[in-house]
Amino acid sequence: MLTILFDGVAYGMLLFVLAIGLCVTLGLMNFINLAHGAFAMAGGYLTIVMMNRHGISFYWGLPAAFLFSALLGVILERTLYVHLYTKSHLDQVLFSIGLVFMATAVVDYFMGANQQTINLPPSLEGRVTILGASIGVYRIFTIILCGLLTIGLQFVLSKTRFGSRLRAAVDDGRVARGMGIDVTKIFAITFAFGSGLAGLGGALSTGIISMDPTFPLKYMIYFLIVISVGGATTITGPFFASLLLGVADVAGKYYVPAVGGFIIYTIMVAVLILRPQGLFTKASR
Amino acid sequence: MSMTQPTKPGDGAGARMLAGAGWRWYEVLFWLAAIGLFFIFGDFIPGIPTRLMLLSEIISLGLLALSIDLVLGYAGVVTLGQGAFFGLGSYVAGIMAKAGMGAFPLSDPLIGLAAAAAVSGLAGFITSFLVLRGSDLTRLMVTLGVALILAELANQMRWLTGGADGLQGVIMGPVLGQWDFDLWGRTAYLYSLAVLFICFWISRRIVNSTFGLSLKAIKGNALRARAIGVPVNARLIAIYTIAAAIAGVAGALLAQTTQSASPDMIAFHRSADALLILVFGGAGYLYGGLIGAGLFRVMQDVIGGITLQYWQFWLGLVLVLLVLFVRGGVIGLLEGWRDRMTRKGDAP
Numbered sequence: 312m313l314t315i316l317f318d319g320v321a322y323g324m325l326l327f328v329l330a331i332g333l334c335v336t337l338g339l340m341n342f343i344n345l346a347h348g349a350f351a352m353a354g355g356y357l358t359i360v361m362m363n364r365h366g367i368s369f370y371w372g373l374p375a376a377f378l379f380s381a382l383l384g385v386i387l388e389r390t391l392y393v394h395l396y397t398k399s400h401l402d403q404v405l406f407s408i409g410l411v412f413m414a415t416a417v418v419d420y421f422m423g424a425n426q427q428t429i430n431l432p433p434s435l436e437g438r439v440t441i442l443g444a445s446i447g448v449y450r451i452f453t454i455i456l457c458g459l460l461t462i463g464l465q466f467v468l469s470k471t472r473f474g475s476r477l478r479a480a481v482d483d484g485r486v487a488r489g490m491g492i493d494v495t496k497i498f499a500i501t502f503a504f505g506s507g508l509a510g511l512g513g514a515l516s517t518g519i520i521s522m523d524p525t526f527p528l529k530y531m532i533y534f535l536i537v538i539s540v541g542g543a544t545t546i547t548g549p550f551f552a553s554l555l556l557g558v559a560d561v562a563g564k565y566y567v568p569a570v571g572g573f574i575i576y577t578i579m580v581a582v583l584i585l586r587p588q589g590l591f592t593k594a595s596r
Numbered sequence: 597m598s599m600t601q602p603t604k605p606g607d608g609a610g611a612r613m614l615a616g617a618g619w620r621w622y623e624v625l626f627w628l629a630a631i632g633l634f635f636i637f638g639d640f641i642p643g644i645p646t647r648l649m650l651l652s653e654i655i656s657l658g659l660l661a662l663s664i665d666l667v668l669g670y671a672g673v674v675t676l677g678q679g680a681f682f683g684l685g686s687y688v689a690g691i692m693a694k695a696g697m698g699a700f701p702l703s704d705p706l707i708g709l710a711a712a713a714a715v716s717g718l719a720g721f722i723t724s725f726l727v728l729r730g731s732d733l734t735r736l737m738v739t740l741g742v743a744l745i746l747a748e749l750a751n752q753m754r755w756l757t758g759g760a761d762g763l764q765g766v767i768m769g770p771v772l773g774q775w776d777f778d779l780w781g782r783t784a785y786l787y788s789l790a791v792l793f794i795c796f797w798i799s800r801r802i803v804n805s806t807f808g809l810s811l812k813a814i815k816g817n818a819l820r821a822r823a824i825g826v827p828v829n830a831r832l833i834a835i836y837t838i839a840a841a842i843a844g845v846a847g848a849l850l851a852q853t854t855q856s857a858s859p860d861m862i863a864f865h866r867s868a869d870a871l872l873i874l875v876f877g878g879a880g881y882l883y884g885g886l887i888g889a890g891l892f893r894v895m896q897d898v899i900g901g902i903t904l905q906y907w908q909f910w911l912g913l914v915l916v917l918l919v920l921f922v923r924g925g926v927i928g929l930l931e932g933w934r935d936r937m938t939r940k941g942d943a944p
Contacts, residue, residue, distance in 0.1 A: 420909075
C-alpha cells in the first residue's frame with residue numbers, strides 16, 4: 312500500500328517536471344505545444360547514448376540532458392515557434408503534431424524502434440525499507456530531486472525579479488509589455504528552461520519507464536491532463552494534479568488492471584466538465 | 597457557369613448570400629473523374645493494376661475528413677476525436693454483419709450504414725454537450741479524451757470486438773440484394789462512391805442553407821452571433837451530431853469494404869490523420885477532405901514505397917511547411933493561383 316503510494320508520488324513528481332514547461336508556455340503565450348514530449352525524448356535519448364555507448368556516468372547525463380534540451384528548445388523557439396504565436400490554435404496543434412512526427416521518425420532512424428533502457432549506477436539501485444514498506448532507492452532519488460526542483464521553481468517564481476516579471480507577463484502580456492517588460496525575451500528564456508526541465512525529466516524517466524520513439528505521443532496525453540486538471544496559471548495546480556494523476560495511474564494499474572486505462576481519462580473528462588478552468592484554479596470570469 | 601438563384605423581393609441579404617450555391621463545372625468534372633477512375637483501375641484495361649480497394653479506402657478517409665470539415669471548417673470547433681465516431685461506426689457495421697452471417701437484415705450493407713449513422717449520431721449528440729464548454733484547448737482535450745475512452749473500450753470488450761486482434765469473420769450481404777462484394781473491389785468502389793456522393797450532397801445542402809450561414813457566423817464570432825439571435829448552442833449540437841453520423845457512415849464503409857474492424861480504426865492516429873488530410877486539402881471547402889485524402893494515400897504509397905519506416909518524417913515535414921507557408925491547403929493554393937491568373941488577365 313505504502314509502496315504503491317510512494318511509487319505513485321515518484322511517478323507524479325516525474326510527470327510534474329516533464330509537464331511544467333508546457334504549463335508555463337501555455338499560460339504565458341497561450342500556445343499549445345503538443346511537441347513538448349519531443350524535448351523530453353531528446354533528453355532521455357541523450358542520456359541513453361551517453362551511458363550505453365560512451366560509458367559516461369548517469370549523474371553527468373542529467374545536467375547534460377537539461378542543457379541539450381534547453382539548447383534545442385531555444386533554437387526551435389527562435390527559428391520556428393516564434394512564427395506561430397499569432398496563429399490559430401488549430402495551426403499550433405498541427406504544427407506541433409508535425410514536429411512530433413518528425414522527431415519520432417528521426418529517433419527511429421538513429422536509435423531504432425525498440426525500447427531502450429539504462430543500467431542505473433549501483434548507488435541508485437536496490438531497495439530500502441521505510442515504515443515497513445519496501446521502496447526503490449531510485450524512486451527516493453527521483454522524489455528528492457523533483458522536490459528540490461519544485462521548491463526552487465516556486466522560489467524563483469515568487470521571490471525573484473524574473474519571477475515577478477514572468478507572473479506579470481502570464482497575467483496580462485499586453486500590460487506587462489506596456490510596463491517595459493521584455494515579454495519576448497522572458498518567453499524565450501522560459502521556453503528554453505521548460506524544455507530543459509522536460510529533457511531532465513526524460514533523462515530521469517529512463518530509469519523508471521523505458522524510452523522508445525513513440526514517447527512524445529504516448530505522454531502527450533498525460534501532459535495535457537496535468538494542465539487541464541491543474542490549470543496553466545499557477546505552479547501548485549499542476550503540481551498537485553501531477554501527484555493525483557501519478558498515484559491514480561499507479562494505483563489503478565495495480566489494483567484494477569482491467570480498467571486501469573480508463574481511470575485517468577475519466578478523471579480528466581469529469582474534471583473538464585465540472586471545472587473547465589481546471590481543478591485548482593479559482594473560477595475566474 | 598453557376599446557376600444563380602432567383603432573388604425574391606424583400607429577401608435580399610439572405611438570397612444574395614446563398615446565390616452562387618449552384619453546381620460549378622469543376623464540381624461536375626470532379627465527380628465524373630471519380631467515376632472514370634473506376635474504369636481505369638477496375639481491371640478493365642490490361643496492364644494497369646487494380647487499385648479499387650485503395651480507392652475505396654480513400655473514399656472512406658475522405659468522408660471522415662468531410663465530417664471534420666463540417667465541424668471545423670464551417671462551425672470552427674476544433675476536434676481531435678472524430679476518429680471515435682468513425683471507429684464506432686465501423687464496429688457497429690462490422691458486428692452487425694458478423695451476427696447476420698451474410699443473411700438479409702443484419703448483413704445488408706445499407707441497413708448496416710443506417711445503424712452505424714444512428715449509433716454514431718447518438719454518441720455525437722451526447723458528447724456534443726461536452727464540446728459546448730470551454731476554450732479550444734478544453735475542446736481538444738475533451739474530444740481526445742472521449743476518443744481514448746472509446747478506443748480503450750474497444751480494446752477491452754474482447755467478447756464483442758475481438759480486442760486487439762480486431763473483428764474477424766465479417767460477411768457482407770449483397771448491396772440492395774443485387775451486387776455481391778467482389779474480389780477486385782468493383783462493387784465496393786461504386787458502393788462507396790455512391791454513399792460518398794449522397795453524404796456530400798447532404799453536406800453541401802447543409803452548408804449552403806441559412807443554417808450553414810449561421811454556422812459560419814458562429815465560427816466568425818460566437819458572441820456576436822448570439823447577439824444577433826443565432827441559437828449558438830443548438831446549432832453546434834446539431835452540426836456536431838450530423839458530423840458524427842457522417843463519420844460513422846465513413847467508418848461503416850471501411851468496415852464493410854474491408855470486411856473487418858480493428859482498434860486501429862478508432863486509434864488516435866486516425867483522428868490526427870483525418871485532421872491532417874483536411875488541412876492538407878483545405879478546410880472549409882467540402883472538397884478539401886476528398887482531395888486531401890487522395891493525395892495523402894498516394895503520398896503514403898509513394899513515400900512508403902521508398903522509405904516505409906520513415907514516412908512519418910515526411911508527413912511531419914509537410915505539415916510544418918503547410919502551417920508555416922500555405923493557407924487553406926491545396927485548394928487554397930489553387931485559389932490563390934487562379935486569383936493571380938485573373939488579375940494578370942485584367943491587366944492591360
